[in-house]
Amino acid sequence: MLTKYLPNRLMKIVSSLLQNYEISRIGIFALFFTCGLTLTLVISACSANNTGNSVATQTANQGVVVRIGYQKAATILSALKNRGNLGQTLTTAGASVTWAEFPAGPPMLEAMNAGSIDFGYTGESPPIFAQAGGTPLLYVAYDPWSPKAEAIIVPKASPIKTVADLKGKKVAFAKGSNTNYLVVKAVEAAGLKYSDIQPAHLTPADARAAFTAGNVDAWAIWDPYLAAVEHDTKVRKLTDATNLAPNRGYYLARQEFVKSHPDLLKTLLDEVSIVNKWATNNPEEVAKFLEPELGIPAAALEIAEKRRKYGVLPLTDEVITQQQNIADTFYKIKLVPKQIQVKDIVWNGNKS
Known part of the structure; x- marks a missing residue:
């Protein structure tokens, strides 16, 4: 394959040297010279080809703006934004x-439905509601x-001792969230129906205020807000998600963006992977970084960081099946209006 880069005259010299080779200083020098020249020509040709590809990529991406939605509490995208490396990488790619x-x-995926963002990260429930509502999204990792990073909690002095005791009680959580x-799964495991509790659909900030004031009986919340209330207040866990919910996070992208710019999506996921490795190896640094962002003490954030896992992983059949179970559960209790198939919106481009 490499000989296509060599002129005919040079090929004749190489053939002659190989056919009439004798161990001599002149023969060795000539062979080394020829090999060196051959390698130089090949490297030059490959470099020219790579440069051409790079220029073509920059041209294709010229003027493209990658619009990312993020939550401050979503460590990786928040860190990706503040570290600034992604902007430099995309600039090199022409975007x-x-x-x-x-x-x-949920509001992030509403923005994706409106075409306002191209990429984001959420817990496991929001993309199910979004798919049921017709949002053109894809699971990309x-x-x-x-x-362990989500739980149902009550005040430490509460008479509520088990999940079964939540019958007739007011439980705060964000509608459509992982909690x-x-x-749903916790009350079912305790022998209750979802209709046996009084859902209070509140954002994390509003739920904490209601919980602290005693206006709700229990609160289902995720880290780092869970770690923060554990650090600041005397609370007791009724249960975490162990054996109840996988509590995964999902990287999601707008379908049209993936179709038009798969190279930029892969670049984005590569940069996310780099930040993931940094976060995995530096929980104390992550806590210090998030403290001013979230207004949560670093000591609490460090607890949250040490009990969570990071990764940018391709969706497996097992993961898709478990996500489908969540979708089926929400349909069964009429939280989503129609049955959906998660596998229909899974991107396979990051499998290698």
């Missing part, structure tokens, strides 16, 4: 990036997170 902050996953699913 640029903008960021939009959201208080939770998942984050293992941890079932929404945790509540």
Whole structure:
């Protein structure tokens, strides 16, 4: 394959040397010279080809703006924004990036439905509601997170001792969130129906205020807000998500963006992977970084960081099946209006 880069005259010299080779200083010098020249020509040809590809990529991406939605509490995208490396990488590729902050996953995916963002990260429940509502999104990777990183809590002095005691009680959680699913599975495991509790659909900030004031009986919440209330207040866990919910996170992208710019999506996922490795190896640094962002003490954030897992992983059949179970559960209790198939919106481009 490499001989196509060599002129005919040079090929004749190489053939002659190989056919009439004698161990001599002249023969060795000539052979080395020829090999060196051959390698130089090949490297030059490959470099020219790579340069051409790079220029073509920059031209194709010229003027493209990658619009990312993020939540401050979603460590990786928040860190990716503040570290600034992604902007430099996209500039090299001919594109640029903008960021939009959201208080939770559902409004972020509403923005994706409106065509306002191209990429984001949420817990396991928001993409199910979004798919049922017709949002043109794709699952592009998942984050293992941890079932220990979400829980249903009550004040330490509460008479509520078990999940079964939540019958007739007011439980706060964000509608359509990962903790929404945790509540469903927890009450079912305790022998209750979802209709046996009084859901209070509140954002994390509003739920904490209601919980502290005693206006709700229990609160289902995820890290780092869970770690923060554990650090600041005397609370007791009724259960975490162990054996109830996988509590994964998902990287999601707008279908049209994936179709038009798969190279930029892969670049984005590569940069996310780099930040993931940094976060995995530096929980104390992550806590210090998030403290001013979230207004949560670093000591609490460090607890949250040490009990979670990071990753940018391709979706497996097992992961898709478990996500489908969540979708089926929400349909069964009429939280989503129609049955969906998660596998229909899974991107396979990151499998290698």
